[in-house]
Amino acid sequence: MECRAVTRVLSVTSECAPLVKTGGLADVAGALPGALAQHGVKMRTLLPGYPGFIWKLRDTRLRAELPECFGGPARLLEVRHAGLDLLILDAPHLYDREGGLYLGPDGRDWPDNPERFAALSWVACEIANGLLADWQPDIVHCHDWQGALAPCYIARSPAAQQVRTVLTIHNIAFQGLVPATRLSALRLDSADFTQHGFEYWGKISALKAGLIFADRITTVSPTYAEELLTPEFGMGLEGVLMERRADLSGILNGIDLDVWSPEKDPHIIPYHAPVGKLPNKAVLQAEFRLPESEGPLCVVVSRLTEQKGLDLLLEALPVLLERGGQLALLGTGDPELEAAFTRAAEHPNVAVRIGYDEWLAHRMIAGADAILVPSRFEPCGLTQLYGLRYGTLPLVALTGGLADTVIPATPATLAGTPVATGLQFHPVTDSALSNALARLCALRAQPDLWRRMQRNAMAHPVGWDHSAAAYAALYKNLPGITP
Ligand code: ADP
Ligand code: GLC
Numbered sequence: 001m002e003c004r005a006v007t008r009v010l011s012v013t014s015e016c017a018p019l020v021k022t023g024g025l026a027d028v029a030g031a032l033p034g035a036l037a038q039h040g041v042k043m044r045t046l047l048p049g050y051p052g053f054i055w056k057l058r059d060t061r062l063r064a065e066l067p068e069c070f071g072g073p074a075r076l077l078e079v080r081h082a083g084l085d086l087l088i089l090d091a092p093h094l095y096d097r098e099g100g101l102y103l104g105p106d107g108r109d110w111p112d113n114p115e116r117f118a119a120l121s122w123v124a125c126e127i128a129n130g131l132l133a134d135w136q137p138d139i140v141h142c143h144d145w146q147g148a149l150a151p152c153y154i155a156r157s158p159a160a161q162q163v164r165t166v167l168t169i170h171n172i173a174f175q176g177l178v179p180a181t182r183l184s185a186l187r188l189d190s191a192d193f194t195q196h197g198f199e200y201w202g203k204i205s206a207l208k209a210g211l212i213f214a215d216r217i218t219t220v221s222p223t224y225a226e227e228l229l230t231p232e233f234g235m236g237l238e239g240v241l242m243e244r245r246a247d248l249s250g251i252l253n254g255i256d257l258d259v260w261s262p263e264k265d266p267h268i269i270p271y272h273a274p275v276g277k278l279p280n281k282a283v284l285q286a287e288f289r290l291p292e293s294e295g296p297l298c299v300v301v302s303r304l305t306e307q308k309g310l311d312l313l314l315e316a317l318p319v320l321l322e323r324g325g326q327l328a329l330l331g332t333g334d335p336e337l338e339a340a341f342t343r344a345a346e347h348p349n350v351a352v353r354i355g356y357d358e359w360l361a362h363r364m365i366a367g368a369d370a371i372l373v374p375s376r377f378e379p380c381g382l383t384q385l386y387g388l389r390y391g392t393l394p395l396v397a398l399t400g401g402l403a404d405t406v407i408p409a410t411p412a413t414l415a416g417t418p419v420a421t422g423l424q425f426h427p428v429t430d431s432a433l434s435n436a437l438a439r440l441c442a443l444r445a446q447p448d449l450w451r452r453m454q455r456n457a458m459a460h461p462v463g464w465d466h467s468a469a470a471y472a473a474l475y476k477n478l479p480g481i482t483p
Pocket of ligand 2: 023024025028170171220253378379380381382401
């Protein structure tokens with residue numbers, strides 16, 4: 001391949017902030033292009049044209065017409081928006097509908113999800129093949145199962161042989177399993193429907209296709225990269241990952257410091273030091289109708305799913321409340337958890353908002369003393385990073401990226417000049433969480449120590465600098481990509 005000063009990367013993602021977001025993937029996809037620009041990487045982002053944002057885009061340019069794109073006509077649009085170079089797959093038959101990105105109004109997966117995201121991956125391959133005369137990527141970097149067929153299409157496409165592929169696993173719980181009867185509908189070769197290809201217990205696994213065919217596999221923290229190799233966390237794909245171990249690495253997520261910095265956050269009363277949190281706490285308590293309190297105000301901002309371990313918090317909550325602590329939760333998801341937290345909010349020191357509210361999330365993280373992340377597994381996790389940046393001490397489970405980002409309070413890290421930035425608990429049980437909440441309350445009752453930990457947290461590097469350099473190095477070490 002011709003040597004270029006700039007590495008061209010096509011990022012393939014099903015969500016991207018600030019346009020469309022259900023979780024951390026959007027933040028990462030939205031922040032990576034900017035973070036990588038200073039490392040000689042020019043990234044374009046391929047995204048489905050969902051109805052929630054497509055009409056807002058101004059000055060889109062038509063780049064290609066695709067008369068038959070998995071069941072209907074589609075167009076590829078190009079636009080620069082919010083600092084991102086976007087390629088939008090405008091395929092109304094796949095994306096223009098009322099409901100969520102992945103779920104219909106009945107709360108179930110859209111039945112044609114396989115085709116919806118196979119189309120995205122297919123178009124990525126077409127771009128690798130030279131669909132855009134003036135721009136061909138050196139690397140296609142796809143995210144999660146929704147982009148994971150791209151490495152397979154590319155590997156089987158003679159025109160794209162020089163294009164390298166990277167797959168990032170943000171969450172292995174979602175694998176894109178499809179009945180084998182859809183092989184030809186997904187434009188897959190039956191010769192690859194084997195144990196050494198994308199066959200998984202008699203089905204097609206989009207994620208496995210990516211794991212087999214991508215040149216490199218990454219995930220979003222070093223600890224999760226290790227955990228993925230075990231039956232406890234690999235969710236059935238640990239064997240495949242073990243075989244690709246040499247090509248698997250963990251690169252920690254960062255957060256976008258232009259969006260998440262207490263010094264310049266337009267949604268809060270800005271502050272530079274922990275003492276500046278006090279007026280934000282008063283605002284938050286008023287907003288949630290919580291009384292003033294001596295104990296720690298803890299927040300949760302989360303999807304309400306099994307992964308996040310919030311059922312354990314319901315069990316452990318009395319320990320916090322008995323010690324004068326408070327809980328404010330913002331989240332949406334599993335209807336049972338929504339109902340259980342709504343019931344818990346009958347307590348005067350518990351307040352719950354069911355829903356999704358990006359700005360409220362900022363106010364909560366600024367105003368709280370602590371943020372709770374009791375996840376059963378957590379590939380990286382972003383809210384504990386927001387907590388660190390805002391001096392809102394994270395109390396986290398010892399797993400995945402939570403283990404890699406929080407320095408837990410222990411006798412050793414609190415001795416001399418304390419270096420701790422939060423609390424960790426293990427195993428991930430309600431009794432261990434209860435103990436951790438009791439420790440949190442005890443630490444909060446020592447103002448000097450707490451303040452010290454807050455300063456440590458606020459000084460902890462959580463931006464993209466280090467990780468962007470790691471992605472750039474990974475790209476440049478791919479065969480045929482010259483630094
Ligand atoms: P995951 O991607 O597994 O949901 P992360 O911690 O990586 O977990 O990212 C979650 C992102 O979504 C964070 O930016 C968090 O602030 C945001 N978020 C989650 N739930 C809500 C909500 N109900 N309202 C606002 N933001 C939310
Ligand atoms: C996933 C994970 C989360 C991670 C995010 C972004 O949704 O659950 O831990 O931070 O992706 O990589």
